[in-house]
Amino acid sequence: MQIFITGLGAISCIGQNVEEHLDALLAEKSGIKKGIHPYSQRYLVGEIPLSNDELIAQFQLKVGGSRTGLLACVAAKEAFSGHAHHPEIRTGIISGTSVGGMDISEVHYRNFMENHTHDVAQYSEHSSGNSSERIAQELGVGDFITTISTACSSAANAIMLGARMIRAGKIDRAIVGGTDALTEFTINGFRSLMIFDEEWCRPFDESRKGLNLGEGAGYIVLESEKSRRISNSVALAQLKGWSNASDAYHQTASSPEGYGATLSISEALKVAQLHPDAIDYINAHGTATPNNDLSESKAIKTVFGNSIPPFSSTKAFTGHTLAAAGGLEAVFSVLAIQKGYLFANLNHKNVIEETQLQPVVKTTKVERVRNVLSNSFGFGGNNSTIIIGEL
Amino acid sequence: MSACIKMITSIGHQDSFLKENCWEHLVPLTNETEVISPDYKSYIPPASLRRFSPVLRMALTAAQVCQNSVEQPFDAISVGTSLGCLRDTEKFLQTFITATGDTLSPTAFIQSTHNTIAGAISMALGNHSYNMTHTQNSLSFETALMDGLLCIAEGKENVLVGAADEAIDFLNELKPTVISSDLPFTSGATFMVLQPQSNTNSGKTIVDCVVYFNQDIENCIDQFLANNRVDKSAVELVLNAGNIPSNIGQKQIEYQQYTGLYYSSSAFAMHLANDFNLSEGNYALIVNHQQEGKLGLTLLQ
Numbered sequence: 254m255q256i257f258i259t260g261l262g263a264i265s266c267i268g269q270n271v272e273e274h275l276d277a278l279l280a281e282k283s284g285i286k287k288g289i290h291p292y293s294q295r296y297l298v299g300e301i302p303l304s305n306d307e308l309i310a311q312f313q314l315k316v317g318g319s320r321t322g323l324l325a326c327v328a329a330k331e332a333f334s335g336h337a338h339h340p341e342i343r344t345g346i347i348s349g350t351s352v353g354g355m356d357i358s359e360v361h362y363r364n365f366m367e368n369h370t371h372d373v374a375q376y377s378e379h380s381s382g383n384s385s386e387r388i389a390q391e392l393g394v395g396d397f398i399t400t401i402s403t404a405c406s407s408a409a410n411a412i413m414l415g416a417r418m419i420r421a422g423k424i425d426r427a428i429v430g431g432t433d434a435l436t437e438f439t440i441n442g443f444r445s446l447m448i449f450d451e452e453w454c455r456p457f458d459e460s461r462k463g464l465n466l467g468e469g470a471g472y473i474v475l476e477s478e479k480s481r482r483i484s485n486s487v488a489l490a491q492l493k494g495w496s497n498a499s500d501a502y503h504q505t506a507s508s509p510e511g512y513g514a515t516l517s518i519s520e521a522l523k524v525a526q527l528h529p530d531a532i533d534y535i536n537a538h539g540t541a542t543p544n545n546d547l548s549e550s551k552a553i554k555t556v557f558g559n560s561i562p563p564f565s566s567t568k569a570f571t572g573h574t575l576a577a578a579g580g581l582e583a584v585f586s587v588l589a590i591q592k593g594y595l596f597a598n599l600n601h602k603n604v605i606e607e608t609q610l611q612p613v614v615k616t617t618k619v620e621r622v623r624n625v626l627s628n629s630f631g632f633g634g635n636n637s638t639i640i641i642g643e644l
Numbered sequence: 645m646s647a648c649i650k651m652i653t654s655i656g657h658q659d660s661f662l663k664e665n666c667w668e669h670l671v672p673l674t675n676e677t678e679v680i681s682p683d684y685k686s687y688i689p690p691a692s693l694r695r696f697s698p699v700l701r702m703a704l705t706a707a708q709v710c711q712n713s714v715e716q717p718f719d720a721i722s723v724g725t726s727l728g729c730l731r732d733t734e735k736f737l738q739t740f741i742t743a744t745g746d747t748l749s750p751t752a753f754i755q756s757t758h759n760t761i762a763g764a765i766s767m768a769l770g771n772h773s774y775n776m777t778h779t780q781n782s783l784s785f786e787t788a789l790m791d792g793l794l795c796i797a798e799g800k801e802n803v804l805v806g807a808a809d810e811a812i813d814f815l816n817e818l819k820p821t822v823i824s825s826d827l828p829f830t831s832g833a834t835f836m837v838l839q840p841q842s843n844t845n846s847g848k849t850i851v852d853c854v855v856y857f858n859q860d861i862e863n864c865i866d867q868f869l870a871n872n873r874v875d876k877s878a879v880e881l882v883l884n885a886g887n888i889p890s891n892i893g894q895k896q897i898e899y900q901q902y903t904g905l906y907y908s909s910s911a912f913a914m915h916l917a918n919d920f921n922l923s924e925g926n927y928a929l930i931v932n933h934q935q936e937g938k939l940g941l942t943l944l945q
Contacts, residue, residue, distance in 0.1 A: 351757060353779075362737050365817075373821040380727060381758065382781040386857075395857050399787035402728070402758035402779045410776060414791065421645070421794055441740035442756070445748035499721075499766035499775040504754050516772055632754070633763020635775055 256416045256493075257476045258641065259486040262332030262430075263584045264324055265469030265571045266299035269311075270331055274581075275588050278596045281616055283570050285453060285465045292437040296449060299467025299572025300435055315391055319354035319378040320434035320468075322387035328470035328580070329388045329428050335486065336426075338394050342480050345397035345424040346388050347415045348472075349407025349431030351576040353381030356434045384432055397424055402576070404631030405538075406497070407431045408471065409579030409639050413495035415475045425480035430472030430580030439575065440466060446505060448542045454573075456539035456566035457546050457612045459603040464540045467572020471580030473587065490587045493624065493642040494525025500634030506544050511552030513636040514628065518556045521626065521638035531624050532562045532640070534595050536582045537612075538628040539566020540573050549628065550608040562626075565598035565613040579629035579637065586625035586641045593619050645793035646852065647803070647838040648845040651713040654915045655682060655702040656832030657904055662709060665919045673904050675828050688768070695751060697731040699810035700764055702833035707765045707804060710835045716802050718837075720774040720795040721762055724788030724807040726781055726907030728758035731812055761808055774800075782885075782932060783855045784809075785834075785911040786940035790853050792838050806835030807908035823905075830904025834911035836918075848918045851927070851943040858937045862889050865931065868941045880926035883913040886933030893929060900934075910940060917944045 263270065266284030267277035277284065288294040289302070301324070303311065308323045312330065316322070325348060338344070358379045365371040377383075382400045389395030397418070401411045408431025415427030433439075443449055443466060450463040475492060476484065498520060500513025507514065522529060538549055546566075553561060567585055574581060585596060598612035624642040631637075654660040657677045659669040679702070684693055687705040696704070703723070711718065736752035754760070759777040766775050774795065778787040785807035792805035811829035819825070841849060852872050856864045865888075869876060882893030885900050899916060903909035910932040917928040922945070932940035 359737060362734075363741050366738065366741050371817075373817060376818055377822045380781055381779045382726070382784070385780070389857065397855060398857055399778050399780045399783075399790075399855075402725075402777050403762075403775070404757050404759055414776075417794055417798070421797055423645075423790075423794070437740070438737065441743075441748060442736065442750070442753035445736075445739075445750035445753050447750075497774050497776065499763075499772045501766045501770050501772050504760070504763065504767070505750075513772060631759070632757055633759045633775070634766060635759060635763060 254420050255478060255491055256419055257481055257488040258473050258490045258492055258587055259476045259488055260332040260336060260474030261584045261587055262328035262472045263581055264301060264327045265574060265581055266301055266467055267570050271584060277570060279616055281597050281599060283599055285572050292440050293435060297453060297465045298435060299465060301468055316387050318387050319384060320356045321350055321353055321432050322384040324434060324470040325384045325388050325432035326391040329472045330391060332472040332474050333392050333428055336474060336484060339483055341483055342426050343396040343424045344394040345415060345418060345427040346385050346395050347399055347411040347427055347429045348385040348388060349401040349411040349576040350381050350384050350433055351402060351404050351407060352433050352436050352439055353384060354378035355438045356436045359436060359438050403635040404633060405575050405578055406629040406631035406635045406637040407576035409629035409637035410497055412583055412639050413497060413637065416492050416495055419475055419477050425477050427475045428472055429475055431576040432470035433468060433575040433577045435466060435468035450541060453600050454541035454569050455600040456541040456568055456598055457605060457610060458601050459605050461541045461543060461546060463542050465572040467574040469571060469574040469577045469581055471577055471584045473583050488644055490590050491642050491644060494521040494640030496520035496524060497637045500636055502634050505632055507548035507630060509548060511548040513634050514549055514552035514630060515555045517636040517638040518552060521640050525640040527624060529557050530560060532626045533622045534589050534625045535562055535564035536586050536625060536627040537564050537566045538630045539568055541568060547605060547607065550605060550610045554608060563595045563613045565596055567596050569599035582627050583639060583641065586627050589625050590622045590641065590643050593622055595619055645797050646841060647793055647796040647850050648841050649847040649850065649918050650837040650839045650845065651710050652836035652915050652918050653706050653709055654834040654912050655706050656912060657830050658902055660915060666915050667919055670902055672901050673828065677828060677830065677904060679831050697729055697755060698831055699729055699808050700761060703761045703806065703808040704764055704768055706833045706835040707806060710804055710837050711769050714802050714837055717771050718773055718802050718804040719800040720803045721765055721771065722776045722788045722791040722805050723762040724778045724784035724908050725758055725761060726779060726784040726809050728779065729756050729760050730810055732756040734812055734814055782907045782934040782938050783940045785908040786853055786855050793853060796838055796840055801839060803838040804835060805838055807911035808833035809906040809908045811906065825905050827900055827905035830906050832903055832906055832909055832912055834915050848944045851945050853942040856939040861933060861939055864939055865892055865941065872943055874927055878926050879929050880922050881920055881928040882931055883916055884931040888931045888933055907934060
């Protein structure tokens with residue numbers, strides 16, 4: 254059964270809609286800069302320069318709530334534009350998030366600790382599930398709703414579940430992807446892990462030191478053939494393959510040989526029924542931490558051997574947007590196919606000595622991109638791969 | 645989508661861990677209720693045990709005994725949690741709010757993500773298979789279960805499905821503004837092994853599980869039973885949370901009087917349903933309507 258992609262939506266530091274993202278990717282313009290909040294100003298981060306009130310006003314959102322939920326609504330609304338509720342189309346919302354409403358909770362919890370006063374009602378948005386329910390309210394659809402929380406692979410897993418549920422006939426259409434706002438909690442979390450780079454992150458570079466965090470949301474609309482017959486939507490690409498596997502190695506680090514990543518990449522190819530040669534571009538997870546990029550490089554080498562497709566990480570554009578990353582990068586993967594581009598791996602100078610893998614360093618126009626493989630790896634050894642192909 | 649329950653176990657406020665039949669040890673909860681903990685040392689290595697919060701200990705131990713009941717490693721793991729690892733989340737908030745120096749201990753942060761539970765299970769079991777974490781408020785267990793049933797429909801043969809949540813004192817701050825309930829906040833973990841239906845399986849069958857959002861509850865139950873070709877009169881036991889129509893089921897039992905308040909407690913209702921002695925041809929129905937606008941229906945035979 255074919256799973257069609259019929260809508261795209263994105264918001265991050267490089268753009269507030271899909272077109273702006275494409276412009277930035279073509280212009281090789283990163284959105285990572287010095288933070289604007291008291292907790293982010295020490296770091297280079299990918300922040301969206303709009304307050305919550307500005308997001309609500311600019312995108313005419315019906316609902317308030319956490320920043321995570323607002324970003325979700327902005328991107329999901331763009332992805333779903335041109336689509337509508339239909340009684341014969343069962344529509345699911347499957348969304349990933351890791352921080353949920355922590356952007357609100359952390360402010361009030363600080364007041365609670367420091368002054369013993371807090372506005373208790375504000376915690377009502379804490380639950381991660383709420384951000385997905387906000388999308389349902391905003392779009393007026395939601396026959397099935399679930400939130401996936403597997404850290405940085407959340408959005409890829411949400412996309413995968415949407416495809417599986419459509420294939421099983423449980424739903425006909427799904428809005429899938431992920432969202433995460435930048436919070437003091439996550440900034441301090443990654444600070445405690447000491448995996449920030451004080452400079453611009455350099456994925457797959459020998460000198461890479463760590464990541465820059467970002468925030469955002471990315472969603473795609475998946476539809477079955479039946480759903481498309483009713484909706485008359487225009488197909489942009491197909492979701493062909495997906496897989497999730499466990500590294501079972503360490504709570505935060507990847508195994509040195511990339512075992513879990515190798516499993517997820519190989520299995521996704523199997524689901525897609527594609528030979529590795531059919532992959533024309535890999536949008537890598539590529540966080541620019543020493544551990545991830547080495548482990549991912551080894552996994553790519555294991556699967557693709559001597560014919561490694563052009564690959565790059567777009568994290569140096571957006572920062573690592575955690576649970577949103579797989580959603581944004583699914584949007585980029587569709588754009589790569591639609592427009593025929595391989596996107597730049599910014600800030601790259603020298604290959605990693607041990608693996609010698611050379612990423613695409615300039616955004617490059619190519620004749621044809623048939624299939625894109627996109628990796629997302631998360632804490633807990635959670636490794637996911639999706640494959641998006643041309644129609 | 646259906647599957648057989650090969651094994652199910654719970655750790656929580658009832659004496660239900662590794663018991664032949666959990667109904668025999670049930671007592672209604674008081675406000676002073678506490679988790680009845682097994683000897684975790686038998687299941688978790690000392691170094692991990694020191695680091696792990698209650699929810700991780702409960703979930704990991706329950707998952708471990710599920711693994712012990714089958715020979716093959718699980719070919720999928722799907723976990724539901726409503727609020728995740730609350731203790732470590734609060735601990736990390738306190739860590740950075742009170743921090744004075746430049747270094748922070750990362751342990752609480754690492755263990756604060758929702759998928760710490762499923763991730764720790766994969767690591768403890770050395771399991772490389774599909775590993776998913778669902779969080780959808782009061783329907784977190786049902787959505788994880790639906791994923792597990794989907795795995796069985798896709799051909800997987802040993803699927804671990806479970807739910808875990810933990811209470812922290814801070815939750816009491818939320819009453820009654822955010823959460824209004826007379827029940828005490830509690831913790832619980834229930835894990836089960838799902839297998840495809842076969843003649844050799846003696847456990848109950850999960851016939852179907854569906855979640856509904858903002859719909860009429862009576863219509864949903866009627867439609868759900870009709871879709872599964874089950875006559876209302878064959879519903880012998882209803883295990884429910886929240887308001888539900890009174891005309892459904894020969895016997896209705898509110899399961900949260902035994903679990904207390906945590907949002908994935910319908911997993912314990914599954915344990916109750918599994919251990920209930922149904923008459924031939926009859927069904928048990930779990931009606932989870934803990935939160936307004938969210939309905940989970942699970943049918944067992």
